[in-house]
Structure formats: structure tokens, C-alpha cells
Amino acid sequence: MEGQAAPARSVPRSSRLAAVIASYAVAAALGYLVGVKGVPPFGAGPTSPRRAALRVGRVLGQAEPQGPPEAWEALKSDVAVVREDWPPALGKVFDLVVAARGLRNGGKADWAEAQQLCRALKWPRCDQAALEDLRARSRP
Secondary structure, X not given: OXXXXXXXXXXXXXXXXXXXXXXXXXXXXXXXXXXXXXXXXXXXXXXXXXXXXXXXXXXXXXXXXXXXXXXXXXXXXXXHHHHHOOOHHHHHHHHXXXXXXXXXXXXXXXXXXXXXXXXXXXXXXXXXXXXHHHHHHOOO
């Protein structure tokens, strides 16, 4: 037995299983945080028009977005960046959706601004019920 190498030790099966379970638990926790907050839990990084559009789109896709005040402040700047890229005619419609969804107001709809923008667009209905319907339908 002198010339034979010692058998290679393998990691016990229970340790590998625990590592796999732990990685799934971490992934699930991060997914939960991103889903609940509606924004990535890490620093937003530099704001490019593309990145701003992704963040605004993500929030618009949520029924009732929630987040800390800092996230809403960051979203305000993202909305401004996205707004700059829209042509003036479509920008007014974007502003209406932003007001109805409350993207500049912590998620609380600004109905007065929404009605004013709606009337400026000369839409046939600008009452509260029509704007609430717009708010509900503005999700992809």
C-alpha cells in the first residue's frame, strides 16, 4: 500500500446540498426585495436615458409601487430624463400618465394636474372616473 495515493476526499453530500439551498434562499430574498420595493436595492449608478426608461417602465408595470422616499426622488429624476426624449406631442400624454400614476408624488395621483393636462390635450372626458381608468390602464 506504500505506492498508492490516498483516496481523494470529497465534500460531504450534505454540505453541497446546504450550499445549493443557501444560494436559492439568497436569490429568493433578493427577488423579494426587488419585487416589493419596485427598485433595485443597490445603488442606481449613473443615469442614462436607457437606464432611466427601464426604471420608469418597471414602476409603471406595477399596480401600486412602493418604495422609500429616496427611491421616489430618484424616480423623479428618471421621469425627467425620460420626458426629455419624448416628442412634445407625446410628452404631454406621458405627463398625464405620470400625474395619474403619481410618479412625481410618491405614488399618490395628482388629480388636479392630471385634469389640467387632460383638458390641454382636449380629450373628450377628463373627469375623475376617466382619469382613474387611465391610471388603471396605464400598466403594460
